[in-house]
Amino acid sequence: MNRRAFMKTLAGGALAIGLNSGLGPLPSKSLRAQGFPDLVATKGTDLTAMFDRSLEALGGLGQFVKNGQTVLIKPNMAWAVDPAGAANTNPGLLSHIVKNVLNLGAKKVYVFDNTCDNWADAYRVSGLEKSAQEAGATVAPANTESYFQKVVIPGETTLKEIQYHELYLEADVILNVPILKHHGGARMTAAMKNLMGAVWDRRPLHRNGLDETIPELLLYKKPTLNIIDASRIMVSGGPRGHGDSQYLASQMMIVSQDPVAADSAAARLLETAGLKAPKYIEEAARIGMGAADLNSLNIQRLTA
Amino acid sequence: MRRTPARIRRLIAYALLALFVAALLYPASMEEVLQILPKLQFGQLTAAMMSNGSQKFVVIVSVMSVLTLLFGRFFCAGLCPMGALMDMVSLLRGVISKQKFAYKPAKKSRMIVPFLVLILLWLGLNIPFGLLEPYSLFVSKSLFYPGPSILLFAVIILAACRGRAFCNSLCPAGFILRILSSATKYHLKFDQNQCLRCGVCSQVCRTSAIDGNEQNIDRSRCVLCLDCLSVCPNRSLTWGTLPPASLPLRRPFLHQLPLVILAAGTYLTPASIRAKSFYPPKTAPVLPPGALSLAHLNAHCSLCHSCIIVCPNEVLIPSGENSPSLWARPVLNPYNGFCQYDCTLCTTICPTGALIGMTVEEKHISRLGMVYFEREECVVIKNRTSCGACAEMCPTGAVRMITGLYGDEEPDIKKEFCIGCGACQNVCPVRPFSAIRVQGLLVQQTAVQPVKVESEDLTLNEDFPF
Structure with a gap:
């Protein structure tokens, strides 16, 4: 082995160690080893009860949130649309999660979104700012570039660097709480697409193709847990919703540590309304971000 | 010395200035302020009346005009944000230099620029007006646009050197108010028996309108800052009814000029129509x-x-x-x-x-x-x-x-x-x-309003489609 090869190996090893220590081994492995399911889907009419039931099946929220940790809850509050429009995460669900996280002794709970509509309007009209604050979370702004930090994405990627919100990078635990919707550009928005709200400049993602770039958002840091609000799904006119948008009353919640698996299950729900599954799910599985094939997973189906 | 009136005047002017600035910085939370304060700007009202040719602004302009006819230029004293800014600058002037103001007789040449600006406004060309009207000048402090900000800078320098000279030589709103207030009935006047002829009042008058020797105040130029009251050692300046003043213009009918301009602008072919041909x-x-x-x-x-x-x-x-x-x-x-x-x-x-x-x-x-x-x-x-x-x-x-x-x-x-x-x-x-x-x-x-279609929610055929 000459010096150059040695250096390459060394660099590769360092990268591997860095990746491992940074991201850790896939946490679902350890949960799986404990006998918990890979994905929990819960039917019901009350989102808070559905959340409790789902987390119970995964061994409780304490599996993911420990005393003294900084927790980021990332809802979808991109739109100045009231909760009846189902364009943003349900405010009741968000406040319920905030309270549960605080009860587990979290040091600090943050909530933010880099909104599409004017941020002050979106935070207010969605009702999420109020509900999160009342539950005890800190609602952080994400409306200027100064809150974001640039990170370099390792490997052969389309996006060489991404500007993540500093809280996304700092948080010990990230709870990704999207609402499932039709999306005109990407076909569907759920767990993976919701992470675009933690990124400052989204134009590079659109410019280079959403199907290729959305999975790459997971390369640097993955959410700890994905909780998809699929109680009432906008199946046309998404993601904002138009006056003639149609909805699917699916009354479901999908919870998984694997954002690809969660999105894969969510896509099945959209398919029942005649929509096509987004291409970024397969792409995410291809680059090893999770499992797209639901048959290979241990899925627990519950009713709350 | 009676300091209170000038202090109250300053308090009002600076409070309104602060309110203005706050409203411009936080417009969403101070929408009410934005709905009121800009609509009390005499210059803007003039432009609005002359271009709209509508009755919408007539009431408020009439009320302000009558008040000015009776009591002088109260607008310049308290409601004009640019005026308050200039007052602040001239405060600084006192710190920097010890040079005092002095009485200067009114010069008719100083009325030419604002007069021309108003004529152009009447003709429908409102750019010169926009550059000199104090509210426009103040708000378009415009970090954005080179023109107004250089002008604003020049006006501030002018204020630092000459006090409120702008208000009587360039300001189009000041021009109208000046003529309106030239024959004001109820205004500041000298108490002949009390006055010591010390001339301190002339030295603080930021419009150079007080002739201490002749015991005369040029009401048309006075912007009612009331500083003269604060410095007079013998309380010889009081409020009172005055005989008709010597007018700044030679021909008395010219004193109807501002009203003629306003009326002409409002009722004779509004500027909006003239502007189209421009x-x-x-x-x-x-x-x-x-x-x-x-x-x-x-x-x-x-x-x-x-x-x-x-x-x-x-x-x-x-x-x-x-x-x-x-x-x-x-x-x-x-x-x-x-x-x-x-x-x-x-x-x-x-x-x-x-x-x-x-x-x-x-x-x-x-x-x-x-x-x-x-x-x-x-x-x-x-x-x-x-x-x-x-x-x-x-x-x-x-x-x-x-x-x-x-x-x-x-x-x-x-x-x-x-x-x-x-x-x-x-x-x-x-x-x-x-x-x-x-x-x-x-x-x-x-645009066509998209039709709202409230459709029934779809339901799932199976409990879990996966």
Whole structure:
């Protein structure tokens, strides 16, 4: 082995160690080893009860949130649309999660979104700012570039660097709480697409193709847990919703540590309304971000 | 010495100035202030009256005119933010130099500039007016536009050297108020028995209007700062009824001039009509909501830039075009931002009616521009990737994603719904020019309101489709 090869190996090893220590081994492995399911889907009419039931099946929220940790809850509050429009995460669900996280002794709970509509309007009209604050979370702004930090994405990627919100990078635990919707550009928005709200400049993602770039958002840091609000799904006119948008009353919640698996299950729900599954799910599985094939997973189906 | 009146005057003027600045900085939370204060600006009201030819502003202008006829230039003393700013600057002057003010006889030549500015305003050319009117000057402090900010700087320097000289030599509102107040009945006067002829009052008068030796105050130039009361050692300045004054203009009928100008502007062919012949425009940029048309905007806009400063999305900018019909007018630049669907702030603040106030419902169908889609440049077509950013942002559904020839989603334009807010152009990832853009309209239009269809929610056939 000459010096150059040695250096390459060394660099590769360092990268591997860095990746491992940074991201850790896939946490679902350890949960799986404990006998918990890979994905929990819960039917019901009350989102808070559905959340409790789902987390119970995964061994409780304490599996993911420990005393003294900084927790980021990332809802979808991109739109100045009231909760009846189902364009943003349900405010009741968000406040319920905030309270549960605080009860587990979290040091600090943050909530933010880099909104599409004017941020002050979106935070207010969605009702999420109020509900999160009342539950005890800190609602952080994400409306200027100064809150974001640039990170370099390792490997052969389309996006060489991404500007993540500093809280996304700092948080010990990230709870990704999207609402499932039709999306005109990407076909569907759920767990993976919701992470675009933690990124400052989204134009590079659109410019280079959403199907290729959305999975790459997971390369640097993955959410700890994905909780998809699929109680009432906008199946046309998404993601904002138009006056003639149609909805699917699916009354479901999908919870998984694997954002690809969660999105894969969510896509099945959209398919029942005649929509096509987004291409970024397969792409995410291809680059090893999770499992797209639901048959290979241990899925627990519950009713709350 | 009676310091209280001057202190109260300063308190009011500075409080209003602070309120003004706060409202411009935090427009969304101080909308009420924006609805009142700019609409009490005499200069803006003048422009509004003369260009609208409507009765809307007549009442408030009449009330202010009568009050000025009776009590002098109270507006300059308290309501004018630029005046308050100049007072602050002249306070500094006292610290820097010990040079005092001195009485100077009125010069008629000082009335030429504002007079010409008003004549041009009457003719429909309002750019000079916009540059010299104090509210416009104050608000368009405009870090944005070189013209007004250099002017503002010059006016501040003038204030530092000559106190309120601006108000009596350049200000078009001051011109009208000056003539109105020249024969004021109830005003400051000397108590002949008390006055020591010390001349201290002349030395503090920032308009050089007090002749201490002759015991005479030029009421037309006095801006009622009341500082003379604070310094008079023998309390010889009091309020009282005065005999008719010597008038600044030789011919008495000229004192009806401001009223003649206002009436002529208001009732004889409003400037909006004259403006059309002044600069017939051929194309237009995207104009702010409520502008109605480029001709309407040109006729009424006094270049105060209030709309630009309050715009929460920073989409409004002063036009960079150097034509008389567009120079420094507020226009949308969708590359900076986009016009928020539910926001009507700019139409709220406009003091001259250049932007007609509207409800949120009216805003929803107010078309500022028309979408233009350059299909070959779109990343979806060009690279066959997924994007849809434009459709995502479109608030009306004028841009939607449909399944195209290749089975992929691509933008589809429904022009009838487009309101020209610029969200699509703003978010489009293609640069330097977006593949989807908004083109301006000479006359703004009404868009078709998308029909609301409340359909029953679909239900799942099976409990778990996976």
